[in-house]
Amino acid sequence: MYLLIINPRSGGGAGQRTWQSVEGMLHSRGIPHEPLFTQNADRAETQVLGALARRDDWRAAIVIGGDGTIHSVLGALRRRGVPLAVIPAGSGNDTARGFGIPLATEAALEAALQDRCLEADLLSGAGGLTLTAVASGFDAQVAVNVNNGFYKRLCNAIGAGQLAYIIGILHTLMTFKPCRVSVTCDGKEQAFEKAWLVSICNLPSYGGGLLICPQAEADDGLLDVCVVHGCSRMQVLRLFPTLLKGTHVALPFVTMLRGHSVAVHFAQARHAIGDGEPLGTAPLAVRCEPGALRVLSPLAAAREQGAAGPCQASV
Numbered sequence: 001m002y003l004l005i006i007n008p009r010s011g012g013g014a015g016q017r018t019w020q021s022v023e024g025m026l027h028s029r030g031i032p033h034e035p036l037f038t039q040n041a042d043r044a045e046t047q048v049l050g051a052l053a054r055r056d057d058w059r060a061a062i063v064i065g066g067d068g069t070i071h072s073v074l075g076a077l078r079r080r081g082v083p084l085a086v087i088p089a090g091s092g093n094d095t096a097r098g099f100g101i102p103l104a105t106e107a108a109l110e111a112a113l114q115d116r117c118l119e120a121d122l123l124s125g126a127g128g129l130t131l132t133a134v135a136s137g138f139d140a141q142v143a144v145n146v147n148n149g150f151y152k153r154l155c156n157a158i159g160a161g162q163l164a165y166i167i168g169i170l171h172t173l174m175t176f177k178p179c180r181v182s183v184t185c186d187g188k189e190q191a192f193e194k195a196w197l198v199s200i201c202n203l204p205s206y207g208g209g210l211l212i213c214p215q216a217e218a219d220d221g222l223l224d225v226c227v228v229h230g231c232s233r234m235q236v237l238r239l240f241p242t243l244l245k246g247t248h249v250a251l252p253f254v255t256m257l258r259g260h261s262v263a264v265h266f267a268q269a270r271h272a273i274g275d276g277e278p279l280g281t282a283p284l285a286v287r288c289e290p291g292a293l294r295v296l297s298p299l300a301a302a303r304e305q306g307a308a309g310p311c312q313a314s315v
């Protein structure tokens with residue numbers, strides 16, 4: 001039995017449209033499933049735990065939504081030991097990208113129905129569990145500004161959602177003030193002056209494919225960290241195209257770190273986001289929980305050794 005967790009509002013309504021086509025595919029293939037429509041992030045965990053408790057033969061929970069929807073059910077899936085599968089229906093879909101899950105619906109469903117899992121790490125701390133990345137500083141401020149700004153509603157109304165993020169980046173670039181940050185990775189503290197952002201990543205990308213930590217691997221038991229510091233506004237602007245290929249890692253004002261636990265303390269309050277969802281402005285203490293969540297992923301078949309293998313729910 002598969003549990004389908006659907007956020008109809010994700011991707012500006014893509015969740016609802018994707019479910020309609022997935023439902024037809026599941027019926028035509030005779031695959032047993034139960035749909036669960038989640039109402040909001042706060043109630044999702046309780047809803048999913050309630051659904052999972054009703055039977056014990058779940059093969060997987062298939063999320064139809066974006067990274068925020070997946071974020072909202074991580075605790076429930078982890079607690080019940082049910083593998084996660086994803087049919088992307090968000091705006092960024094960086095979880096799907098990170099696990100090699102196709103963005104096309106039918107191919108993603110195919111990947112969800114294969115019994116090959118990666119034993120993925122989770123980031124824990126900072127208000128709960130995160131799968132893709134905890135980002136603090138400039139990027140988080142862009143997300144906050146876009147969500148609170150009038151231009152998101154305006155751009156969505158004219159069907160140009162991505163434009164809101166470009167406006168958000170330019171708006172934040174004009175107003176954001178870099179400050180000192182202390183980053184402690186596996187107990188070793190380093191201070192950076194004029195820091196713009198600190199991103200702690202489990203997967204290579206966020207923001208819809210921006211490769212902020214291109215070397216990050218979901219199942220290596222490690223967190224990859226990117227610190228951007230000591231540069232001008234113009235240099236930050238010029239950083240963005242390099243994120244498409246991940247070549248920013250060679251720039252002199254970018255420092256990459258790797259470890260099992262990371263603490264971040266900005267000299268002034270700075271916003272943070274986890275899987276794109278707001279985490280507040282408190283200092284961060286994040287640790288890696290190796291292999292904490294099984295994820296149905298086409299990458300599993302490609303792994304010659306390690307934790308990948310057939311998936312069984314452990315409810």
Ligand SMILES: Nc1ncnc2c1ncn2[C@@H]1O[C@H](COP(=O)(O)OP(=O)(O)OP(=O)(O)O)[C@@H](O)[C@H]1O
Pocket residue numbers: 006007008009010011012038039040041044065066067068069070072073089090091092093094275276
């Ligand atoms: N389980 C849930 N059910 C309903 N709404 C949710 C749930 N989880 C989060 N939300 C709300 O729905 C919004 C959109 O969901 P989601 O983040 O999945 O899609 P997106 O923002 O379009 O895509 P992405 O996060 O991949 O860029 C979230 O920002 C949050 O406000």
